Amino acid sequence: MKCLKRIGKHPSISLLNSCSGLREVKQIQAQLVVKGSLKHPHMQGQFVATIAINNPCNLNYATHVLHRYTNPPTLFTLNSMIRAFSKSPTPFKSLIFYSHILHSPNNLSPDNYTFTFLLRTCAQLHARLTGLSVHGAVIKHGFEHDPHVQTGLVFMYAELGCLSSCRGVFDGVSEPDLVSRTAMLHAYAKCGDVDFARKMFDEMPHRDHVAWNAMIAGYVQCGRSGDALDMFHLMQMEGVKLNEVSMVLVLSACAHLGALDHGRWVHAYVERYKVRMTVTLGTALIDMYAKCGNVDRAMEFFWGMKERNVYTWSCAIGGLAMNGLGEESVNLFYAMKQEEVEPNGVTFISVLKGCSVVGLVEEGQKHFDSMRSVYGIEPKPDHYGLMVDMYGRAGRLEEALDFINSMPMKPHVGAWSALLHACRMYKNKELGELALRKIVELEDKNDGAYVLLSNIYADYKNWERVSSLRQTMKAKGVKKLPGCSVIEIGGQVHEFIVGDKSHPRYGEIELKLQEISMCLGQAGYVANTNPVLFDIEEEEKEDTLSTHTEKVAIAFGLISLKGVPIRVVMNLRICWDCHNVAKMISKIFNREIIVRDRNRFHHFKKGDCSCKDYW
DNA sequence: ATAGGGTTAG
Secondary structure: OHHHHHHOOOHHHHHHHOOOOHHHHHHHHHHHHHHOHHHOHHHHHHHHHHHHHHOHHHHHHHHHHHHHHOOOOOHHHHHHHHHHHHOOOOOOHHHHHHHHHHOOOOOOOOOHHHHHHHHHHHHHHOOHHHHHHHHHHHHHOOOOOOHHHHHHHHHHHHHHOOHHHHHHHHHOOOOOOHHHHHHHHHHHHHOOOHHHHHHHHHHOOOOOHHHHHHHHHHHHHOOOHHHHHHHHHHHHHOOOOOOHHHHHHHHHHHHHHOOHHHHHHHHHHHHHOOOOOOHHHHHHHHHHHHHOOOHHHHHHHHHHOOOOOHHHHHHHHHHHHHOOOHHHHHHHHHHHHHOOOOOOHHHHHHHHHHHHHOOOHHHHHHHHHHHHHHHOOOOOHHHHHHHHHHHHHOOOHHHHHHHHHOOOOOOOHHHHHHHHHHHHHOOOHHHHHHHHHHHHHHOOOOHHHHHHHHHHHHHOOOHHHHHHHHHHHHHHOOOOOOOEEEEEEOOEEEEEEOOOOOOOOHHHHHHHHHHHHHHHHHOOOOOOOOHHHHHHHHHHHHHHOOOOHHHHHHHHHHHHOOOOOEEEEEOOOOOHHHHHHHHHHHHHOOOOEEEEOOOOEEEEEOOEEOOOOOO
């Protein structure tokens, strides 16, 4: 008896724990039936719960067993099914078992376990109405003071974006502990108040690695990757345990910042300390390498992975596309299909980008059409925008316009902007004017659009139009988003914001910029050959009195780095002039320059750019 | 017999 208690479970059930295939499950089931064990409600529950929770692939079989053997199922069994489905790809199915509880012939009533699992389902489904009614049921059944249920409610309301409801529940927690505080901290970060989340974090009496990870995740999710990195360093200094989740988060921050050195350090750390290599961690590594412009390393790691999911594939396909390797990205998509991984809407964003950057129009059209016809995925505005970009980039402007007009939803700024970019490239005034008009209707102060159209006018030396466009911009108060460029030197991230000369080595940088301009001048380069175009830039400078930050960062790279490519990450699309300058520098100074702008990578080498001057 | 907090692609 003592022995049995220590083992805690029927031997057959313990055996089930190590079963992966359905065949083994069925063998054990046969034994249990023969022995008559499946007649006992307790054993039935154990059996169903173990199948369902152990191996989510067997969930449908667990449902079958439940209907076949448990009559009527116990609360434990039904709770186990709700729990298992709440974590499955089809969480709504757990609602079926909740209704079994409510309408059970043996008058079952949901308990605190039921609600804990059910709240996770609602969170996963983002089911607002169901969530609210479950909250009502929690109160009706008197579980609103159960700490697990309370945390579940905070978690659910965070997913639904109801910060005040989170706060309301949390304020009712009689003794907030580490777990409920972390859930609340996460809620603040998720709902946009990351600074308050930080305040909660600082005021916590104890913090474990999950709380630290939640805080770092908060910074990453709101785009404050620099703060995320600082937080990560602090976490290390405090000697908090770093696990694979911490690594994923810090890699995500590196990817956003383009901090390759730092990312490499994380990779080395993962290998050195044998951090558990999950699919998520592998995907984060691929993303980091690709977004830092080291696409070879990204793919090398990709092919070495044992398991890849739809995130992994989408990440790799998008990474190739972003680096201008369109054919490779399309081929990878075919490989994905070969391996029978089901693509989703994001995967198609990646493939369409790949087709677009190398002008594979027919190929792209084919994949776009297959979204609905083969995969049942409804294309979203972004997919349409990419198709417009694809036609436009190939110089097929009329078809691009036709595509916009065929959109089943109102064409968005992205679609018209793609057309406008193509108009600038192919110097089409009429369509450009139409695009600008449409963009301005939707977004009064779209700075980029005005500058693009004025570039087109300037190409035609139509200074009157340029000047009137400038007047309009001024009258409407259209202002350019402040530029910002980042360069990493020796693991330290240096950020240059337009107009900010506070960098300790700004003097040296200015000297370098003068040297660059001299060298370029000698090589026959004339800055801004287009005087009126320059005027628009001048006007921006009235506020900022400064050079574009990408030039500043490149100059700093020239000073600080020897023998390695200069890698710069910026928040806007690179401007024409800086693009020209970077090409010249790559030739005259014989340096490789890699710029990641808002849209894609530019690999400058020997006077040329990988984007072939279209971006 | 069951339970609560942190993670990846756009």
